[in-house]
Amino acid sequence: MSKRRLDDVDEQILKFLSRDARISNRKIAAELGITEGTVRSRIKRMQDEKLIRITAVTNIEKLKNPCLAFIWVDVDYSSDVDQIAAQLSEIPAMGFVAKMLGRFDILAITLVQDTEQLTDFLHSNISTIKGIRRTETSLGVNFVKHDYRVSRIVG
The missing domain is CATH 1.10.10.10 (Winged helix-like DNA-binding domain superfamily/Winged helix DNA-binding domain)
Structure with a gap:
């Protein structure tokens, strides 16, 4: 096709x-x-044809304490990247999952309200997935620009 x-x-x-x-x-x-x-x-x-989907998008700038959690994932075996990325993408709170080139194998992004919620999320969702060697997490706390249109189809 x-x-x-x-x-x-x-x-x-x-x-x-x-x-x-x-x-x-x-x-x-x-x-x-x-x-x-x-x-x-x-x-x-x-x-x-699934080229577009019209949906409501949360305006992150209007949330009380938005923190984007960038979860960088390193897997044990490169042959497991697809399967682990698929497992991460099945987590409802996960807003973005991508296979990466470079230092880490996968980048997963979710929205949390505070570090306690992030800790609970990591322990209950990420650490239970077999094959993840380690993770490194960064929090986005001050958003200089957030353009929801970045996910628009560009051709």
Whole structure:
């Protein structure tokens, strides 16, 4: 199955949706000079093909004491990276999991309120996974910039 590429109209629709996912199809159509039906069908196709997902995103800047916990994971055997990353991604509180190149094998990110919650999270979720050699954790506590659109499809 080949990956479908987004054309210019798809990209323009996504620019509107990335700024405000509640914008009406009629307004997008008027701005782009196309029909409302075209906008509706393209959004539906992109959703059906899992190219986009329209969802609410928590504004991290409005949370009381947000701390992003960056959990760097080193595994025992490189052959276990896929399986351990999959286990980490199954943890509901985990917002991001990626296989990495460099010093660590996996980066996992979650949101915590304080170091006590982080400690509980690490002991109850991370330390129970077999094959993890060690972890190193960093906390993001002052957010200079948080652009939720960073996860937008870029083509």
